[in-house]
Amino acid sequence: MRARNAKLTHVRADGTLQMVDTSAKASTARTATAEAVVRMAPAARRALKAGALKKGDALAAARVAGIMAAKRTSGLIPLCHPLALNDIDVRIGFSGRDSVRISCSASCFGQTGVEMEALVGAAIAALTIYDMCKAMDRGITIEHVRLREKAGGASGRWRR
Amino acid sequence: MRARNAKLTHVRADGTLQMVDTSAKASTARTATAEAVVRMAPAARRALKAGALKKGDALAAARVAGIMAAKRTSGLIPLCHPLALNDIDVRIGFSGRDSVRISCSASCFGQTGVEMEALVGAAIAALTIYDMCKAMDRGITIEHVRLREKAGGASGRWRR
Amino acid sequence: MRARNAKLTHVRADGTLQMVDTSAKASTARTATAEAVVRMAPAARRALKAGALKKGDALAAARVAGIMAAKRTSGLIPLCHPLALNDIDVRIGFSGRDSVRISCSASCFGQTGVEMEALVGAAIAALTIYDMCKAMDRGITIEHVRLREKAGGASGRWRR
Amino acid sequence: MRARNAKLTHVRADGTLQMVDTSAKASTARTATAEAVVRMAPAARRALKAGALKKGDALAAARVAGIMAAKRTSGLIPLCHPLALNDIDVRIGFSGRDSVRISCSASCFGQTGVEMEALVGAAIAALTIYDMCKAMDRGITIEHVRLREKAGGASGRWRR
Amino acid sequence: MRARNAKLTHVRADGTLQMVDTSAKASTARTATAEAVVRMAPAARRALKAGALKKGDALAAARVAGIMAAKRTSGLIPLCHPLALNDIDVRIGFSGRDSVRISCSASCFGQTGVEMEALVGAAIAALTIYDMCKAMDRGITIEHVRLREKAGGASGRWRR
């Protein structure tokens, strides 16, 4: 499913940037889900999980940060369009002994996709977890920030 | 150098969140460098590099997006303090046949570190590259979003 | 008219947050009006009113701040959707000897209501008045920040 | 302790607005605490408290929203200065059968006070609670948005 | 084509501000193009052009800044509506020996025009060029920030 298009849609023949003009695109229901994995020392992960089991503010903060960042995507990624999002959903799970798994879904009814919103939401939720755990482990690494699936629009469904 | 601190500094005993009060911390020169790697299909990477060799707007957009996002860190990461940054520097290099390597350094003179600024800058620069290449390769993955080194403050120098 | 719904729409069974997915909701005309009352020492109120009668920058600033904050609602309230607002209207009146009364109306055509926009506009307009009068009276209190009425959407018209 | 100053500091003799020039003010440690009370139907309050006892995302979201809004104060209140805040602390308590009590403290070392940051944080945390409970009770009212105490600067300590 | 309307649409009879309520306006395709000219010392212009011919980051930064500012128009201009923009296009050309010419086009399908978005984009792109050249010439002047043409809506096509 790789290499779908022969060129960079945001770069003109002369090398200058452009937004993709969405005027002529049909409005359809669009969804996308992205993920990220936060790798940290088991002790940090245990502390995070213990907090999560108690009152959960740390994970709630990551969820809120992911949702708010996804809404701000067009202010962060230069060529993204402002979108009337219908939903953003950030989920955080514990898996393995050193990983926290983040999933962010976004949806809208519009003329362009919501991949970037899902990716920005997942990345900022992951970085918020980094921020809260960094005193225990500065070596935390965020891996696999990537699209898991998308649907809607001319390019239709894509699934990793 | 892992597991430096026995607890999450942003979570109180009752599980609720807190910013770290920096009032009593000394102001010192702080620097941090973070990195991220964007893995993409060789064809997408070639197209990006060709554009970069011509007029370079795509890479310039990623650099600008990284710098602007780093300045907005305290608006994105809930418990980060607003900082009077002295410098943010985003560099982008091509390495291997399927990777783009991003490095973001930040510095300030203040009461708290600039790791999050460096990480947010690297992550948003990487996501901007994703955005510009996604029509060619939806499977692009961002890996190794992580701190490379930091200096300044009570915890001193840290290096991966 | 209280207690309309048996549960918190933004909290899942497991206690985690969610935005309300508006994908399946019908787009209808939505309006809402909120109010707030600023209570201050009569001398401060007199000074504010005298300024208002002269050139009115103080009240104009409060109106502008309320309008601009209402537009930023989805960036302030974590689970609010970005909305294509058609109108925001902030009105400020003097009543009694120690009160300034603020009313903020918002309207859009969309899939979710504009109560939060009206409330945020009223609250920030009130706080702007606080800011301009605080040197005369630090004890100023903002009361009755509340919805006065709303219309549109599945829940229809509501009036205090 | 009311009516401290004979005029509005933000309004010139001709009625036009001005920021207060802080260039000549001494930098001192500044703190402020503000509060707000959210009045709601007992059933809504019970639902909120039950969620808070389980996983607490609703209250965590209000705390995060308050902290993030306090950091954005100079972008919301027209004549506020940007400040290098050292700390923001939002606390939420249940009291009586129909009230939720919010307290927001802010501190910085600088040339102007942090009252507005504390007030904005308290107001936006309160509005976030409104947003999460509004499906159960549209009549929720936010009362007593006000300063509880401040310290630092030429005007020194003030306590309600 | 001047003096189209007998009154200021944003000011009520009593002198207070208002947004223009767009609820009853038809949604149509809207476009606008604005321009700005940056006048600078020939040496500064030569340096800018040389950079532009090499890697072009300076001009790319101006284009990106213009696009991002245009998206933020409703957060900058108090009475502007948030709009779902379909496209923003910033072009920069060299003409004469002391001028850089900026053109910014915007388009949306909606109930109000995009003139302000085009103007804000042109102005901020011009100011970004100022920022990058100011060490060589503090006397740089931005002239002719103005609408070149617009189309769509009840007032139809307008052309300078």
Next chain:
Amino acid sequence: MRARNAKLTHVRADGTLQMVDTSAKASTARTATAEAVVRMAPAARRALKAGALKKGDALAAARVAGIMAAKRTSGLIPLCHPLALNDIDVRIGFSGRDSVRISCSASCFGQTGVEMEALVGAAIAALTIYDMCKAMDRGITIEHVRLREKAGGASGRWRR
């Protein structure tokens, strides 16, 4: 007083962008004043002035918009540093039969100048006036957006 520096400080030898690292610069008092002229049809200017004489919301909105935009400069101009501004002052005067003259001053104590803050404030105040008068005259032009004087820092005083 032109052509002060032989190169663009924000562009490296290889053409890529950089912020100017201010770490080693001395903190000094910095001030800058910028101006802009709004040229409009005499009828539009008369209407604006009449409103200004009555309640003045239109001019107050322009002043507020200029102040708020100046505070947001580092979020708009890619390579600007966030600054702890001490003051921003926007003044608007009527001169000639078709001109409105805007002046914006900014000051801070810091490691870099405030020219861009003054220029952004003047430009956005001017565009706000455009927005409020555009229904009467779409041909309004903003001219002479430029620095009038600056003081402080290594480059010292500059005056047009």
